[in-house]
Amino acid sequence: MMNKRVGKSAIINIAEREGKKVEEVRGEICRAIDIAYASRDEHPKWNELFGNRKPSPEEFIETIALRVAN
Numbered sequence: 001m002m003n004k005r006v007g008k009s010a011i012i013n014i015a016e017r018e019g020k021k022v023e024e025v026r027g028e029i030c031r032a033i034d035i036a037y038a039s040r041d042e043h044p045k046w047n048e049l050f051g052n053r054k055p056s057p058e059e060f061i062e063t064i065a066l067r068v069a070n
């Protein structure tokens with residue numbers, strides 16, 4: 001399992017790169033997660049990755065990063 005700091009670090013890096021506050025980037029990711037969660041029945045991969053719950057932005061980033069790395 002990845003260290004939780006990976007997701008937090010990614011959010012910080014995105015904020016710096018985009019010239020935004022960390023809270024703003026986190027909020028944008030939360031909104032994207034909300035949209036994905038609302039349509040999870042159409043995307044079986046969601047349940048495979050997260051079950052029937054919404055992950056935090058940090059957990060979402062870490063989970064996807066692990067999938068891409070493997």
